[in-house]
Amino acid sequence: MYTYIPLIMLLAFAMLIKAGKRPYGLGAALLGLAVLPSVLTTVTEVTGRETAPVAWGFGTYSLVYAVGGALLFALPAGAVSRRRPLYLLLPLTMAGALWYNTRIHYVMPNAHLFVAAMSVCVLLLISRIRVPEKRRPLLLKLADAALGAYMVHVLFLEELVTPLVSPDLSGPVAGALLAGLVAVVMALSFATSLLWGKLNLRKLLG
Incomplete structure (x- = not known):
């Protein structure tokens, strides 16, 4: 959320400027987020008191993912005529992510090549799925609830996963669990x- 909200604010700000608007309030909020780390650092240096770390912000990869994802969704129908390579590449990127998370380092960086390739595969595969008209209201309702689900899922992970997961579990049991x-x-x-x-x-x- 610390990445998502500033990123959406920045993209909205850019679109409003392009449309000829003058979103001074949004611009001021973005400016505040941009200078907040240096302000707190200055306060610490002047007063000698530690301040809370600032997590608000995003890296280059976040902006690239957002703009690149929008570009992929905007591709005209038929722009990606051959999907078979995607069906082959997607499980390879998933296996690569599993290998990296379990053998190299957990948690895997969002900017990792495996994550980027997996995201491209998923977006290209789902962007041309035709949803039946009668199922669209349900899909829209779930889409509206997706952000809230993302925000609370960690609570359920803490309560359910911690007492159940153990390094002593066998492979089949771990997979089923x-x-x-x-x-x-x-x-x-x-x-x-x-x-x-x-x-x-x-x-x-929310």
Whole structure:
């Protein structure tokens, strides 16, 4: 969220400027986020008191992912006529990510090549899926709840994964447990987010 919100603000600011608007408030908020780290550093240097670290902001890879993803979604139908290589590349990138996370370093950086390649494969594969008209309302409702589900899923991970996962588990048991936990955490997260919206609490938080 510390990356997502400033990034959306910046892209919105750029679009408003392009449209001839003058979003002074949004610009001031972005300027505040930009100078906040140096302000807190100066306060620490002057007063000698430690200040809280600032996590708000994004790296180059975040901006590239956002703009690049929008570009891929905007490709005209038929621009990617051959999908077979994508079906082959996607599991390879997933295997590479699993290998890196378990053998090299956990958690894998979002800017890693495996993540970038996997993201491109997924976006190109799903961007041309035709959703039946009768299923679109449900899909839109789940899409609206996705951000809230993302925000609360960590709570369920802490409560469910920590007591159940152990390095002593066998491969088959670990695989089955992983599949089950993914399903349960997703169901609980989306249910919580949908309930939050049903109670009209999104104006309060999300």
